[in-house]
Amino acid sequence: MQQVPGGEAFPTEILRYTAFTETPDGGNPAGVVLNAASLSIQDMQAIAAEVGYSETAFLTPPPLTTGTEQADPTRSFTIRYFSPLAEVPFCGHATIATAIALGERIGPGELEFRTRAGTVPVAVTADEGGRLNATLTSVEPHVEKVEESFVQEVCAALSWRTSELDPALEPRIAYAGARHLILAAATRERLADLEYDFAGLKDLMLAKDLTTVQLVWRETGTVFHARDPFPVGGVVEDPATGAAAAAFGAYTRELGLVSGNAVLTIHQGADMGRPSTLTVHLRDGDTRIRVSGTGTRIR
Template identity: 40%
Template sequence: MIDEVTRVAAFCAGEKGGNPAGVWIGSTWPEAAQMQAVAAQVNYSETVFAVRADNGWRVRYFSPESEVPFCGHATIALGAVLALQQGDGVFPLTTNHVSITVQGTRTADGVAASLQSPPTSSAPVPQTLIDEALVLFGYTAADLDPRLAPALANGGAGHLIIPLNSRAALAAMRYDLDAGRMLMLREGFATIALVHAGSAQRFHARNPFASGGVYEDPATGAAAAALAGYLRDADWPHGGAIDIVQGEDMGVPCHLHVDIGPEPGSSVQVSGSARLIG
């Protein structure tokens, strides 16, 4: 199976960066243990497995340590591979929990893809959890952005969003992997999204992914969807779209674009470019 995995960098910043994902497409499902073993061998933050079903594809996502409900950058990678194999199109996908779509388009520079996320939602964070997260990352309440409260947000997977008041605070992010894993698994977080609003429509982000055994994810489409839904709920002046720069502090620049419709709770569209690895 490992030889059947296509490696793709999703959400590239031009010809650089991008978050690598594995893409496996087959005619029948392997055992879950096999998929988990392949994801561990590939050793990217996620590998997506897809099997033809009805008029679309049934998909499952695995990190090196566990199955995850949804992964944005692996979905973008899958859309790119499907476009290269079958031509440009919109491909219906069914995850373990919801039906979504991904559109793949071949371009002069490579491949672009856009996913239509699951529905979004957000809620306030208990103060005790905010305090625990600040201690984990070595922050204090003075590092928080007073314009945006921390939030519990979902765009296909659960995330804790912590808005910071400076780019320097974001760059200083450090934490203990085991302590982060315990917190994220206990609370059901896919990642913790640390973000800084450089402007109303441009955000910088870092996403610890300790729940999947990964210290930091260079581009996180699911968290981008969750953030966008939260900004809509918070009446943030996003103007209908935001851009997210991620991975810079890892030396892996990534760019995510999110279009945000006006209807509360509706899905958002997360877009980016992709390139094959090797």
């Protein structure tokens, strides 16, 4: 079993946390298994399906490293993420939830998560009242253009008209550990009205290896509202999507919406009754994106 300071060990149990909120009835729930060393891939997938959240995270000890630099075995982990239907390379909200769960057990500090997308450092801090906050640093992001015909097909699956998109925020596919199609609605009312063709959108997303479609509306230059359909994971919608928030940070930089050091606020989940707040940090001279938020145990 993975050892922690004091000689205690993580039991193999399924924890339930919610990320990007301070209350159990907000944010995006995630399953968290802090000791998955005895579980097979099939076990992990079965557990994720049974839990039913958009993702469940599974931790195991990291592989042995070579050379002079060795990771702290009490704060470095291999992490895998499973939706109810399939494994995903990276999941932001489950990363935040797992970091909060670890912080409660081994204290604030630096963590290292080795994901299928790459190594993701996470800093856990505590405020004066002891409430924990976690900030992940994404893998190297990139942004690519997308064919107009594909955008039209996605809009049809969403029952949106392309004329309802914000012409100032062009569609792009953005990556910061997972791929997301970003579409900007021209009005908050258009974003609020989401009823889509689940099977049709899923097929389109699989063709482009997309994890979610991130639908956004710009309230101000640094405040956005988002919704993220996730049919490829067997989930209608995510109430908070950290991986998409990181990708969106790269998108804003690519389109010249921000420059230098910038902080974005993304509100998500309100239309689902699970309000979430994601904070996105862009640093001058560093292309990686940082996403931070709070979290709490559900039960």
